[in-house]
Amino acid sequence: xxxxxxxxxxxxxxxxxxxxxxxxxxxxxxxxxxxxxxxxxxxxxxxxxxxxxxxxxxxxxxxxxxxxxxxxxxxxxxxxxxxxxxxxxxxxxxxxxxxxxxxxxxxxxxxxxxxxxxxxxxxxxxxxxxxxxxxxxxxxxxxxxxxxxxxxxxxxxxxxxxxxxxxxxxxxxxxxxxxxxxxxxxxxxxxxxxxxxxxxxxxxxxxxxxxxxxxxxxxxxx
Amino acid sequence: xxxxxxxxxxxxxxxxxxxxxxxxxxxxxxxxxxxxxxxxxxxxxxxxxxxxxxxxxxxxxxxxxxxxxxxxxxxxxxxxxxxxxxxxxxxxxxxxxxxxxxxxxxxxxxxxxxxxxxxxxxxxxxxxxxxxxxxxxxxxxxxxxxxxxxxxxxxxxxxxxxxxxxxxxxxxxxxxxxxxxxxxxxxxxxxxxxxxxxxxxxxxxxxxxxxxxxxxxxxxxxxxxxxxxxxxxxxxxxxxxxxxxxxxxxxxxxxxxx
Numbered sequence: 001x002x003x004x005x006x007x008x009x010x011x012x013x014x015x016x017x018x019x020x021x022x023x024x025x026x027x028x029x030x031x032x033x034x035x036x037x038x039x040x041x042x043x044x045x046x047x048x049x050x051x052x053x054x055x056x057x058x059x060x061x062x063x064x065x066x067x068x069x070x071x072x073x074x075x076x077x078x079x080x081x082x083x084x085x086x087x088x089x090x091x092x093x094x095x096x097x098x099x100x101x102x103x104x105x106x107x108x109x110x111x112x113x114x115x116x117x118x119x120x121x122x123x124x125x126x127x128x129x130x131x132x133x134x135x136x137x138x139x140x141x142x143x144x145x146x147x148x149x150x151x152x153x154x155x156x157x158x159x160x161x162x163x164x165x166x167x168x169x170x171x172x173x174x175x176x177x178x179x180x181x182x183x184x185x186x187x188x189x190x191x192x193x194x195x196x197x198x199x200x201x202x203x204x205x206x207x208x209x210x211x212x213x214x215x216x217x218x219x220x221x222x
Numbered sequence: 223x224x225x226x227x228x229x230x231x232x233x234x235x236x237x238x239x240x241x242x243x244x245x246x247x248x249x250x251x252x253x254x255x256x257x258x259x260x261x262x263x264x265x266x267x268x269x270x271x272x273x274x275x276x277x278x279x280x281x282x283x284x285x286x287x288x289x290x291x292x293x294x295x296x297x298x299x300x301x302x303x304x305x306x307x308x309x310x311x312x313x314x315x316x317x318x319x320x321x322x323x324x325x326x327x328x329x330x331x332x333x334x335x336x337x338x339x340x341x342x343x344x345x346x347x348x349x350x351x352x353x354x355x356x357x358x359x360x361x362x363x364x365x366x367x368x369x370x371x372x373x374x375x376x377x378x379x380x381x382x383x384x385x386x387x388x389x390x391x392x393x394x395x396x397x398x399x400x401x402x403x404x405x406x407x408x409x410x411x412x413x414x415x416x417x418x419x420x421x422x423x424x425x426x427x428x429x430x431x432x433x434x435x436x437x438x439x440x441x442x443x444x445x446x447x448x449x450x451x452x453x454x455x456x457x458x459x460x461x462x463x464x465x466x467x468x469x470x471x472x473x474x475x476x477x478x479x480x
Contacts, residue, residue, distance in 0.1 A: 147395055151388050155378045165371045165392060168364050169399050172406035179410060200402070211395050214312075218387045 003088040004096045011100030014073075022108040029062040029109055033116050048121035052181035055116055055130065059109050060141065060170055066105045067145040067166070068152070068159040070097065071216065075153050084220050091209035094216070098139075098146045098209070106138030122185075129184035129194075133177035136197040143201075143208040144169045150215035173200060241458045244318045248451045255448035262441030269434035286344040288434055292442035293337035297365060300330025300446065304372070305397035308390035318454070320386035323393060324376060325453035329446055331369035337362055357411035361404045368396045382461065 015022065036054045037047055047054075074080040083093050113134050114127060122130065148166035152158035180193030270288035277284035304326045311319035341359060342352045353359065375392055379385035 147391075151375065151392055152378070158378065161371075161374055161378050164367070164374055168367045168371065168403070169395070171364060172399075172402045175406040175410040207398065211391055215388060215391050218384050218391075 003086060004092060007093060007096040008100045011097060015104040022104045025062045025066050025105045026108045026112045028065060029058050029112055032058040032061055044121040048123060051117060051120035051122040052178045054120060055113055056174055056177050060174060062109060063105055063141040064163055067149045068162050070101055070146060070149040071153040090213040094146055094209040094212045098142045102139050102142040106142055109138060110134045126181050126185045129181050129190045132194055133180050133197060136201050137173050137177045140173055140201045140204045143204040146212045147208050150212035154219055241318055245455060245458055248455050252451045255444055255451055259441060259445040259448045262437055262444055266434050266437035266441045274431050274434050283347050286340050288438050290337060290340040290344055292438045293333050293340060295439055296333035296442050296446060297337050297362060300326050300333060305393050308393040312390050321454050321457050325450055325457055327369055327373050329449050334366045334369060357408045361407045364403055
């Protein structure tokens with residue numbers, strides 16, 4: 001448990017001292033979401049209707065862009081080899097790293113999302129659901145991304161490949177998150193979609209660290 | 223350096239041990255598979271194009287089905303083979319299973335493209351549009367993306383042993399996710415697109431259509447097996463050549479040093 005917390009605090013310290021982590025992700029998130037009104041026109045009715053989609057697609061891309069550093073930086077400075085030797089089981093090491101990744105990217109996105117939602121004229125009924133989907137969805141983004149990051153660690157210019165591998169896996173999340181918000185905006189309950197998002201999150205917590213661990217072990221064996 | 227040489231040697235031994243038997247078997251089976259595939263496809267095409275009656279609504283366009291349905295079936299089938307072979311490779315460390323998974327991917331991707339293209343060609347006269355964001359079309363498109371990601375991962379990793387295992391993990395992750403993706407896409411479709419397309423729900427399929435369809439399905443499957451055998455042989459031989467070349471380079475280097 002101590003090692004688990006140490007890994008988290010180490011990654012958080014790295015993110016705050018080197019900088020870039022959270023702030024850059026939020027910056028990208030806001031700029032990407034701003035492109036939509038510029039591309040589609042300033043019609044508030046239209047924007048209000050498609051705001052859930054805009055916010056979620058932007059959040060997904062923002063998370064994706066931060067993923068290639070998840071294991072790559074540790075791979076470059078040799079920390080990864082030490083982490084693999086850690087007495088803590090590798091899936092738990094990955095869970096810790098993923099949690100730290102979520103704290104530095106997912107959480108800032110959740111804070112920024114309501115502000116963006118205001119500018120995009122999201123209906124007031126949608127705000128609670130927006131926060132709910134982000135809280136349940138962004139950890140799953142980090143977990144699924146960890147599998148992709150582990151598979152592409154050590155590959156030159158793996159970032160593009162990571163995108164190709166991970167984006168199809170993000171589709172269910174996107175669908176259920178946006179449909180939850182649409183349901184809330186139309187005055188229907190979003191409970192079903194939120195439950196599915198919870199199920200996806202729990203399944204991802206159980207399975208993704210194991211898959212990512214298998215992928216990382218390959219990298220040391222050879 | 224010593225350790226790398228030793229593992230490299232072991233890997234080479236492993237490759238030569240089992241795949242050699244497989245090569246013999248594959249060489250013997252290949253002509254049979256080719257003949258059966260050719261006969262089934264020829265008979266199936268004849269029945270589909272000349273014997274099966276045109277649909278009373280769709281006319282001759284319905285004949286696209288005899289290519290479209292088998293291609294769509296192969297899309298799923300090839301992915302199943304890929305995932306199963308990957309699991310066998312990861313669990314038992316079976317080198318030929320990895321080769322099978324690798325050899326299947328481009329064939330499966332080609333069938334997926336075929337299903338999408340024939341679907342578009344069929345959709346144009348029937349629905350009046352090349353593409354609709356229908357649940358099935360969309361999930362097949364996503365499956366194509368997963369095929370492409372799998373192949374890209376193979377290409378990106380230089381070491382074939384690591385590449386085999388990494389792609390196997392991705393194939394299994396994809397196999398777990400595909401049902402979820404399919405389910406989510408169906409959910410999305412029912413919410414966002416209230417039945418704008420009248421699905422052609424004809425009466426139960428008549429035997430004059432069902433028989434050629436089944437023959438074509440069998441033909442496509444055997445055709446895939448033939449391609450798989452050819453591709454696996456090619457892959458194993460290519461690896462042998464690579465191993466021999468490496469051995470030769472090493473010998474030359476040792477000669478220069480001595």
